[in-house]
Amino acid sequence: MTTFSPVRRLTLIAVLAAVGIALFVIESHIPMPLPFLKIGLANISSVVALVLIGTTSMMSVVLLRVVVGALLIGTFMSPAFLLALSAGVVSALVMGLVRKLTRNLFSVVGISLVGAFTHSIVQLFVVRYVYVQTTVVLHLLPFLLAGALVGGLIVGAVSLRLVRALPEVLR
Amino acid sequence: MTNRLTTADIVLLVVLTAFTIGSFFTRDLLASQGFTVVVELRNVAVYKGNLNEERQVTVRGGFGDVRISIHNGCVAVVHAECPNKVCVRTGWRNLAGESIICVPNRLVIRILGDMPNVVRGITG
Numbered sequence: 001m002t003t004f005s006p007v008r009r010l011t012l013i014a015v016l017a018a019v020g021i022a023l024f025v026i027e028s029h030i031p032m033p034l035p036f037l038k039i040g041l042a043n044i045s046s047v048v049a050l051v052l053i054g055t056t057s058m059m060s061v062v063l064l065r066v067v068v069g070a071l072l073i074g075t076f077m078s079p080a081f082l083l084a085l086s087a088g089v090v091s092a093l094v095m096g097l098v099r100k101l102t103r104n105l106f107s108v109v110g111i112s113l114v115g116a117f118t119h120s121i122v123q124l125f126v127v128r129y130v131y132v133q134t135t136v137v138l139h140l141l142p143f144l145l146a147g148a149l150v151g152g153l154i155v156g157a158v159s160l161r162l163v164r165a166l167p168e169v170l171r
Numbered sequence: 172m173t174n175r176l177t178t179a180d181i182v183l184l185v186v187l188t189a190f191t192i193g194s195f196f197t198r199d200l201l202a203s204q205g206f207t208v209v210v211e212l213r214n215v216a217v218y219k220g221n222l223n224e225e226r227q228v229t230v231r232g233g234f235g236d237v238r239i240s241i242h243n244g245c246v247a248v249v250h251a252e253c254p255n256k257v258c259v260r261t262g263w264r265n266l267a268g269e270s271i272i273c274v275p276n277r278l279v280i281r282i283l284g285d286m287p288n289v290v291r292g293i294t295g
């Protein structure tokens with residue numbers, strides 16, 4: 001992680017949040033065969049934020065993206081929003097924690113996979129315990145995990161390229 | 172540096188892939204045993220009872236009598252005269268949330284868990 005001046009950090013948070021919001025809105029228009037299944041393109045902005053500006057700033061990016069994204073697609077305060085918020089915050093924390101604890105053991109691909117899996121699992125358990133008090137939704141778990149695997153890899157691959165290219169551009 | 176794929180990434184990928192494939196075989200661990208069985212004919216509940224009671228239920232559908240058996244905590248349609256017999260081939264079911272459906276007879280057998288459905292459906 002490079003050290004940035006407060007203004008640079010703030011600008012980066014804003015830019016990454018904007019990118020995340022744009023990806024989130026675009027992705028909301030892509031039809032998916034199952035509810036809760038997503039590629040998670042917006043997570044590219046979180047992963048890049050984590051590597052460039054650290055966990056705390058990444059949390060700002062995630063919160064901004066979830067709130068503004070939901071306002072834009074009209075799901076603010078709906079179950080979908082609360083799911084995105086809880087899963088987004090928890091997966092961001094886990095990604096930050098994994099990065100902190102393992103230092104440079106994983107590249108952004110590993111971090112992104114961890115984030116994608118956490119996101120799917122948290123989401124499903126919120127649905128299971130908060131919304132529908134039945135275990136039926138847990139039948140979706142295998143499909144969501146398969147989605148997380150594919151989505152996490154896509155997000156990881158894109159983030160890897162960005163993380164390689166960005167620091168020079170930002171300097 | 173973290174801008175190169177590491178061995179740990181590959182190991183993690185393999186572990187998560189195994190975990191994902193494994194999760195396809197854990198249906199019974201995740202779901203819970205049903206509690207109540209409800210038989211609905213043309214959207215009207217005609218029978219409701221405990222899944223653990225031994226019982227034979229016969230209902231009159233659009234295609235003659237349908238014999239439903241509740242046995243050993245499982246439920247199945249044992250005899251039906253509908254054309255495709257999808258309901259019979261569904262076999263014995265016991266998990267909360269599962270259902271046996273016979274479209275020609277307009278028959279739905281639902282297995283409910285011990286907790287009520289607060290919200291019927293959510294899509295995200």
